Amino acid sequence: ELIFGFTLRIRVSVVKHKNCHKGLLEMLDHMCGFMNSKQKLANAKDSIEKREIFEDISDHCFEQIDISLDQIRSLQKNKELKKNEDEIIGTKEQRSKRKEWSSKSLRTLRPQTEFFDDIDNxxxxxxxxxxxxxxxxxxxxxxxSQLENPYAFEIDQFKYCKRQLKRREPIMYRPLKETxxxxxxTTAQLTEMIDHIVSEFELAGNDKFNGxxxxxxxxxIHSYQGMACVxxxxxxxxxxKLRRVLQQLNVIFTNPNIIKVFYQSKQHLLALQRDLGIYV
Structure with a gap:
C-alpha cells in the first residue's frame, strides 16, 4: 500500500508538471505573437534550443523597451528645449537688460591684477x-631647496602633547548673530588679527582647547598657481576672512601647540602652500 501510494503521488506530480510546462509554453508562444516572432518554443527539439529561443525573444523584448523609452525621452527633451528656447529669447525688455548686464561684466577687472606677487604658470x-x-x-x-617642503624636518620631529590627545567635552559654537x-x-588688519589670536591662545593656557x-x-578644477581667493x-x-600678505599667518599655522581644524584638509594644505606660502 505504501509503495502504491508513493507511486501514485509521483504519477500525479508528473502529470501536474507536464500540464504546467505545456501551459507555460503556450503562454510564451502567445507572447511571441505580440512581438511578431516566427520562432515558437513548442517547436523546439530540446531544452537547449528552447533556451536559445527564449533568450532571443527576451533580447528582442528588452530592445523594444529601450527604443520606446528613448522615444519618450526624446519627446520630453524636445518639449524642454522648446520651453528653454522661449525663456532664453524672452521679451524685448529682458533682452536689453541682458545686454546691459553683459557689457558691465566685460568691464569687470580680474582680481589677479591686484596680486603683489607674479604668477608663473x-x-x-x-x-x-x-x-x-x-x-x-x-x-x-x-x-x-625648491622641491622639499620647508617644514619637512619639523613635520618629521612633530609629536602630539598629552593635552591634544585628551578626550574633551564638545564646545558648541556661538550663534551667528553673536559672532x-x-x-x-590690509596688512594692519592682518597684524591685529594675528596678535588677537596669539594672545587668546596664550591666555587660554594649556588646560583649555586651543585651536x-x-x-x-x-x-x-585647474591647478594653476594663484587661484586661492578667500x-x-x-x-x-x-x-x-583674508587674502593678501598672508605668510605672517605662519606664526599661528606652524605653531604645533595650536590645533587647526580643517574641512577637506588634503586639498586645502596644497592650496595654502602653493598660492599663499602658508604651512601647517
Whole structure:
C-alpha cells in the first residue's frame, strides 16, 4: 500500500508538471505573437534550443523597451528645449537688460591684477615655495631647496602633547548673530588679527582647547598657481576672512601647540602652500 501510494503521488506530480510546462509554453508562444516572432518554443527539439529561443525573444523584448523609452525621452527633451528656447529669447525688455548686464561684466577687472606677487604658470618653471621667513622652526630655512617642503624636518620631529590627545567635552559654537565677523584686506588688519589670536591662545593656557577653524576657497578644477581667493579663520569668538600678505599667518599655522581644524584638509594644505606660502 505504501509503495502504491508513493507511486501514485509521483504519477500525479508528473502529470501536474507536464500540464504546467505545456501551459507555460503556450503562454510564451502567445507572447511571441505580440512581438511578431516566427520562432515558437513548442517547436523546439530540446531544452537547449528552447533556451536559445527564449533568450532571443527576451533580447528582442528588452530592445523594444529601450527604443520606446528613448522615444519618450526624446519627446520630453524636445518639449524642454522648446520651453528653454522661449525663456532664453524672452521679451524685448529682458533682452536689453541682458545686454546691459553683459557689457558691465566685460568691464569687470580680474582680481589677479591686484596680486603683489607674479604668477608663473609655465610648465618649464619648477615650483618654488613662497616662504620668506620660517617661524616656529627647528631648522633654518634652506633657500636653495625648491622641491622639499620647508617644514619637512619639523613635520618629521612633530609629536602630539598629552593635552591634544585628551578626550574633551564638545564646545558648541556661538550663534551667528553673536559672532563678530571681520573682513581683513590690509596688512594692519592682518597684524591685529594675528596678535588677537596669539594672545587668546596664550591666555587660554594649556588646560583649555586651543585651536582655530580653517576654510579656504580656491579653484580645485585647474591647478594653476594663484587661484586661492578667500581664507577664513574662526576662533571661539570671531571669524576672519583674508587674502593678501598672508605668510605672517605662519606664526599661528606652524605653531604645533595650536590645533587647526580643517574641512577637506588634503586639498586645502596644497592650496595654502602653493598660492599663499602658508604651512601647517
Amino acid at each position: 609655465s610648465i618649464d618653471t619648477p615650483f618654488k615655495p613662497k616662504l620668506l621667513k620660517k617661524p616656529n622652526s627647528l631648522q633654518k630655512l634652506q633657500s636653495e 563678530a565677523i571681520y573682513w581683513v584686506n 582655530i577653524g580653517v576654510d579656504l576657497r580656491y579653484d580645485n 581664507l577664513q579663520i574662526s576662533t571661539r569668538s570671531e571669524v576672519y
